[in-house]
Structure formats: C-alpha cells, structure tokens
Amino acid sequence: MTTSMRVVELVRFGDADTSFAGRELPKPTPGPGQVLVRVLATSVNPLDLQTRRGDYREEVALPAVIGNDVSGVVVATGPGADDFRPGDEVWYLAPIFAGQGTYAEFHVVDQALVARKPAGLSHTEAAALALVGVTVWEALVERAGTRVGERVLVHGGAGGVGSVAVQVAAALGAEVVTTARAGDHEFVTGLGADLAIDFSAGDYVPQVRALGGVDVVLDTVGGDTLARSPEVLADRGRVVSIVDTPEPQNLLAAWGVNATYHFLFVSPGRAKLQALGRLVDQGRLRPVVGAVLPLADVARAHTLLEGGGSAGEGRRRPRGKIVIDVHSSVVEPVAG
Structure with missing residues (x-):
C-alpha cells in the first residue's frame, strides 16, 4: 500500500490559474475515533472560491489543501472508530477551516461526521450533494x-x-x-x-x-x-x-x-446526511452535476464556477455542481 498521496494545494491567494500546485504528501493516519477515506470524488463550492481569493486568509495558512465534500471508501480506522469498516462506501462534509481539505486522494475525518453513502447515488453525485445538501x-x-x-x-x-x-x-x-x-x-x-x-x-x-x-x-x-x-x-x-x-x-x-x-455558516453532521439520504432513497432528491473534472484540473473547475469557461464551454457557470473525480479508477488493496 502506498504511503503518499497526490494533493492539489492552494499556494497563493489570487486568480485560479496562479493559485494551485500539485504535490505529493504523506498519506494521513487515522487517530482515535477517526477513519481514513480514499476520496473518490469531491467538488468545488463558492466557499472554495472565496478561500482562494483570500477572503478567509486569517483562517487559512498557506500552503493549504482546501475543499470540503467527500464521497469515497473507508480504507482504515483508528482506535475506537467502530461505526465503519474498511470497504464501507461513505460521504460527508469535512469540517471547514479545520485540518487538511479534500482536494486530495485520501482524507482523515472524525467518524461522527460520516454517513454511509446512499446506494442510489454514484460517488460523483454524492460529492455534489454533501455541502450543498447539508446547507439546504x-x-x-x-x-x-x-x-x-x-x-x-x-x-x-x-x-x-x-x-x-x-x-x-x-x-x-x-x-x-x-x-x-x-x-x-x-x-x-x-x-x-x-x-x-x-x-x-x-x-x-x-x-x-x-x-x-x-x-x-x-x-x-x-x-x-x-x-x-x-x-x-x-x-x-x-x-x-x-x-x-x-x-x-x-x-x-x-x-x-x-x-x-x-x-448561516454551515456545520457538518451525520444526522443531516442521513435525512438527505432518505429523500434520495424516496426518489425526492437528486443532485445536479454540471461538470466533472480530474483532480489536476482544480484551477479550471474554479474558473468554470466563476463563469469563465472557454468559448466552447460557454461564459456562464454550469447548472448544479462542478465535481472533481479524484481517482475513482484507482484500485488499491483495502486495509483489513
């Protein structure tokens, strides 16, 4: 099993095309009550744009991995994290301005914030729904x-x-x-x-x-x-x-x-995700995915969300959410 991971870091505040850089970082280890999740998809939100521009520079020390939506698979659990097992498909909203963000291949989070992914949602769809769904x-x-x-x-x-x-x-x-x-x-x-x-x-x-x-x-x-x-x-x-x-x-x-x-400044929580999951299961809620881009194209995703796409993409932001497909095609043995 690999000991490092790919991330996209915010290295300076400013325009999307000059603010991000790819990097390899050590893969995190879950502590007590935490789970390590292979991030299959995350998404880009207006909060990310504000963070990149420097609106919250007092909260963010550069370089920083930002992002808050996760849909993925548990690969390891820390001591006392008994709610999940390796192989469980999960989704969650990561704490805002607390620890590493989700523009990364792996992410550690307290299990209390995590819910099982609704079976009717793909990882792309779940990542599109986490933050906005909890907010709504x-x-x-x-x-x-x-x-x-x-x-x-x-x-x-x-x-x-x-x-x-x-x-x-x-x-x-x-x-x-x-x-x-x-x-x-x-x-x-x-x-x-x-x-x-x-x-x-x-x-x-x-x-x-x-x-x-x-x-x-x-x-x-x-x-x-x-x-x-x-x-x-x-x-x-x-x-x-x-x-x-x-x-x-x-x-x-x-x-x-x-x-x-x-x-409202949204706060994470399992109960909210579970309530949203019930609406999904009932066929009353479906996230809207406007575009899907790879992790390497985080800067382009920011530009799209700001309504600055290329001539072929149009000059307005896509409907719904812009999702980052982190590495859903990567197959790695699950820790067990």
Whole structure:
C-alpha cells in the first residue's frame, strides 16, 4: 500500500490559474475515533472560491489543501472508530477551516461526521450533494422550520445550492417559487418549482407579492436580497442567507412583518446526511452535476464556477455542481 498521496494545494491567494500546485504528501493516519477515506470524488463550492481569493486568509495558512465534500471508501480506522469498516462506501462534509481539505486522494475525518453513502447515488453525485445538501437542510429545516403548505422563495434555483433547495422545499410539502434565467425555467420546474421568475427580465418583487407573499426566503445570491425580502414576506416570515454580506443593508422594513433573519455558516453532521439520504432513497432528491473534472484540473473547475469557461464551454457557470473525480479508477488493496 502506498504511503503518499497526490494533493492539489492552494499556494497563493489570487486568480485560479496562479493559485494551485500539485504535490505529493504523506498519506494521513487515522487517530482515535477517526477513519481514513480514499476520496473518490469531491467538488468545488463558492466557499472554495472565496478561500482562494483570500477572503478567509486569517483562517487559512498557506500552503493549504482546501475543499470540503467527500464521497469515497473507508480504507482504515483508528482506535475506537467502530461505526465503519474498511470497504464501507461513505460521504460527508469535512469540517471547514479545520485540518487538511479534500482536494486530495485520501482524507482523515472524525467518524461522527460520516454517513454511509446512499446506494442510489454514484460517488460523483454524492460529492455534489454533501455541502450543498447539508446547507439546504440546515437552512430550510433547522433554521426556517419550513412547514407543509408554506410558500418558499429560493433565489438562484438553477445553482448548486438552489437546485437542491427547490427539491428539498418541495419534499417538505411547500409551494416553491424560484428566481432563474428564462432558459432555466423548464429545468427548475422539473426539479419541483411551482413558479419560476426571470430575475434578469425585471423586478421579482411584484410577481411574488401577487401570490400573497412567501413564508420563507432562501438567499443564495446576495446583493440587495436581505433588504428587499420584507417586501415579499408574509407576517412572521423567515429569511435565511448563506451569502457573506460585507455591506450593511437597511432592514428596518423587517419590523413591519415581524421577520426573522438567519445568517448561516454551515456545520457538518451525520444526522443531516442521513435525512438527505432518505429523500434520495424516496426518489425526492437528486443532485445536479454540471461538470466533472480530474483532480489536476482544480484551477479550471474554479474558473468554470466563476463563469469563465472557454468559448466552447460557454461564459456562464454550469447548472448544479462542478465535481472533481479524484481517482475513482484507482484500485488499491483495502486495509483489513
């Protein structure tokens, strides 16, 4: 069995094409309560772009392996890690800004954060769902407390988080309204949206107010969404934002509708993954994979997510998630 692994490190903050370098590092060893996982797939998230640009430079010491999604196979367990055995297929959201990230062939994690991969998902699909799925579950269920029959507005329904949020909201029994480009309307209604609004064609607020407002707003896009949410909220409505908002916004209008605001920085957890897995098993949730690239092409994956693809790829980011196929074709004896 090999004692080293390939990783892609963030070596400087800045543009994608100058920030990453491949490297060989020692393969980690699981400690008490930990499992060592062969990473078959990971993915690229907006958090990765922000980290690469230097938005969290106080949290990240360079060089660093970043990334947080994992789908893979357990290859070894540490003392007391009795929940899993070598050969188990697992998926998880790795702790953010804590230890080595997931742009690597192997990753060590506390077993309490790990769940068995749903049998109906490929490793590529599971890696596309981990972070965004946990984010959506925490936003709509744990923070907003979305109930059957409520109306939910998902901003950016064709994106990585939005495409999952539309499905989860529908599975919760909510009426789902989402903003998306006109060319994505058939796509988002196919995911379960009851109404799609073209945000590029005009103001979304009058169309939402014509429905009688919404009970929950999920902000995945930023801008003036926080300030404008009271214009579409029903009384005692809830707003959950997953977007950094560096500029202050006037939220005085929120008092008029007794609004509650939640600002979400997601936390890992097995129970959330298991809840998502049940929706997958029921056929009510499916991750959207927009592109799959090899580990060596992490920089290109970042460029695609930023909407800077080549002429042949188009100039807008793919729908759904961009996944990194780490080494799913590599066959290595499982430790046992």
